Amino acid sequence: MRFNEYQEAIVGASYHDVAGLRTLLGLGAHAGALLRAHDRYLADGLDHAASTLLVELELGELLADLAALASAHGLPLEEVARGNVAKIRQRAVNRKMPQLPNVPDGPVEASEYQRLAAVTDEGAQDGVDPLALGVPLLGVAGEVGTLLDARKKQFRDQAPQAADPVFLAAELGDVLWYASTSATRSQLDLDAIVRASAVRARDRRRERESLLALPSGLPVLDERFGDQERFPRRMVLRFQQRQQRERPVVAMTLAAAEPNAFPDGPVPSAVHGKEQGFRVPQSLGDSLSDNSRRVDDYRFHDAIHLGFLAVTGWSPLFRSLLRLKRRSDPEVDVAEDGARAIFAEEGMAAVLAKRAIRFQGFLSEQAVDDESVEMLTTVLEDLEVARMPSWLWKRAIAQGFSAMRALAGGPGGFLVVDLDARSLTYSKMPPL
Secondary structure: OEHHHHHHHHHHHOOOOOOOHHHHHHHHHHHHHHHHHHHHHHOOOOOHHHHHHHHHHHHHHHHHHHHHHHHHOOOOHHHHHHHHHHHHHHHHHHOOOOOOOOOOOOOOEHHHHHHHHHHOOOOOOOOOOOOOOHHHHHHHHHHHHHHHHHHHHHHHHOOHHHHOHHHHHHHHHHHHHHHHHHHHHOOOOHHHHHHHHHHHHHHHHHHHHHHHOOOOOOOOOOOOOOHHHOOOOEEEEEEEEEEEOOEEEEEEEEEEEEOOOOOOOOEEOOOOOOEEOOOOOEEOOOOEOOOOOOOOOHHHOHHHHHHHHHHHOOOHHHHHHOOOOOOOOHHHHHHOOOHHHHHHHHHHHHHHHHHHOOOHHHOOHHHOOHHHHHHHHHHOOOOHHHHOOHHHHHHHHHHHHHHHHHHHHOOOEEEEEEOOOOEEEEEOOOOO
């Protein structure tokens, strides 16, 4: 892949001001992540394969920010690469090295640049040496540090160096050389890295567009079942807080359901004879405390499950509480609505609640990190909800945690679950 082609793909997928601080901070963050991955490898926290995967991913993210920063200052990435090859060639001449890289005249492919950069890698060794990656990764961090220091001086002293294209081209070229050398010593293909990086950038752009405009055609997980085995399309749930033994506890009540397939309350199941359905109004589950030594609002955590339900149409927990198990299909009854699926949902809510502390409470879709979504989708990959796109989980998580925060601030109130709009909203007053 040509460097300029890669640069165009990255810039085309960017959604923030690439000339701003965020791109430079991204370079620093990914340089740090590379060092962290190698530190874990050397400390036996990662095996070689896992370490290499992390290095491959972080190199791609670093190169994406490098391409964006170059573009912000009017620097074609191929020009940066050519300038760097000329620089390392001169260094090779000065050191009387036996091999000299030829400076390309025309387009610069990532694979060709990697080959040229390797010519002047004096520390290259045959085979895989656990310590061999340390030098180029430290080089990446050092060169990125120079860029960060120049930006700091620009902020503090209005120093012009951070915006000087000559300075930037040279420093970005050095970062590129050390990144390429890191790939070579990891036995990775730089061309494959930039191609995968471009695909991730494109997918993130599509994800953001999808979050802004919810597409039609998303599956409705229980649409093939009868009304008495389907979630109502709109529900209102009331949360009331009271004190119990000097601790706050919360009771949840189903206040409204439309359509209501059980106007007279639960009915005997045609399959097992057990009660099927709910009554309006009806208490759902036991009153919940925070179940912790400290007050952390987890007593309102059913909002997380309602975020799952509202946005994806999936919640084995609420299917059990509402007694809407799909007993007409024994396989679905056991595999999708059974205890294992409920435990998986409860576990994910607990893990997300812990992770939310590190990510601004998951109060917006942008705050929900990719790793949390990947973890959630991995746990749920054998369930029907795996049909939902991963980006939809960001909306589900953000709406659930936003509702939880609103309930805690009430304290209590009403949540409206709208499965058609795929939304969960909060109200202090009973909604119409």
